[in-house]
Amino acid sequence: MILSDSFSRVSNPYETPQLVSDYLFFHYAAFHEAAGDLPIPESAWGFAQRVVNELLDPTSPSSSALDIGCAVGASSFELARTIPRVLGIDYSEAFIEASETLKNNSFLAGDVPWEGRKTQSFVARIPADIDRQRVHFETGNAIDLRRDLGNFDVVLAANLLCRLPAPIAFLERLPDLVAPGGQLLMATPFSWLEQYTPPFLWLGGQQDGPASADVLQEKLSSHFRLEHEINLPFLIREHSRKFQYGISLGTRWRRL
Numbered sequence: 001m002i003l004s005d006s007f008s009r010v011s012n013p014y015e016t017p018q019l020v021s022d023y024l025f026f027h028y029a030a031f032h033e034a035a036g037d038l039p040i041p042e043s044a045w046g047f048a049q050r051v052v053n054e055l056l057d058p059t060s061p062s063s064s065a066l067d068i069g070c071a072v073g074a075s076s077f078e079l080a081r082t083i084p085r086v087l088g089i090d091y092s093e094a095f096i097e098a099s100e101t102l103k104n105n106s107f108l109a110g111d112v113p114w115e116g117r118k119t120q121s122f123v124a125r126i127p128a129d130i131d132r133q134r135v136h137f138e139t140g141n142a143i144d145l146r147r148d149l150g151n152f153d154v155v156l157a158a159n160l161l162c163r164l165p166a167p168i169a170f171l172e173r174l175p176d177l178v179a180p181g182g183q184l185l186m187a188t189p190f191s192w193l194e195q196y197t198p199p200f201l202w203l204g205g206q207q208d209g210p211a212s213a214d215v216l217q218e219k220l221s222s223h224f225r226l227e228h229e230i231n232l233p234f235l236i237r238e239h240s241r242k243f244q245y246g247i248s249l250g251t252r253w254r255r256l
Ligand SMILES: C[S@@+](CC[C@H](N)C(=O)[O-])C[C@H]1O[C@@H](n2cnc3c(N)ncnc32)[C@H](O)[C@@H]1O
Pocket: 003, 014, 048, 068, 069, 070, 071, 072, 089, 090, 091, 092, 095, 140, 141, 142, 143, 157, 158, 159, 160, 163, 164, 165
């Protein structure tokens, strides 16, 4: 499967063992493991769980969910708390392998940078009250998903949009993926970077053009109604005293 001439699995940063460990930490480390005694905001930790719990409408009955760009799977497992059939898809084989290990064993150890060459060991664990057998994982490309995927009551795309080589191709597939009356949960910081997306394919982000949030609304509005909009902060730890703080725009859309 080919993403584009300039972006392939060989150059994909999400395939490296360090990124697997970093994402395991981002998705599963407890706040005290990440913060130690530093004054960092606890409300920005646990993004992979919050993106589900703050966007999902729990009053809508849902029997199936798709987590596209699932990385190492924490949002997929979180969806499985209330949804009996969850599929997590990611382009990275290394991330899907880690997700499968978590499904089978419930834990996976990793090492993340502490300072210089010193590292911190930790163990990612799936909470015992989540039925891991509800979740399945597979590799796939968000802009070229297999045609026989069917549709889902809930589709989650967390911090995926601005990592795609052609975000519009993904948006155009969404009406097929979300069942009528179903929910599309989207989170994105609109961090457009040439490294991932050629600038002419950014959805917004041009000096004299519209804001990305407005472009998103325009592209989705013929098939979806915007129902809920929130700010979703997240913290990615680089080392024990350095964190990347981002704020994704979180939205829930109802399929018309
Ligand atoms: C910024 S991470 C977000 C991961 C996770 N959803 C989260 O919120 O923590 C982007 C994820 O999208 C995946 N990804 C990038 N391009 C993709 C594509 N074309 N198809 C599917 N997944 C892709 C990456 O491997 C990575 O796991």
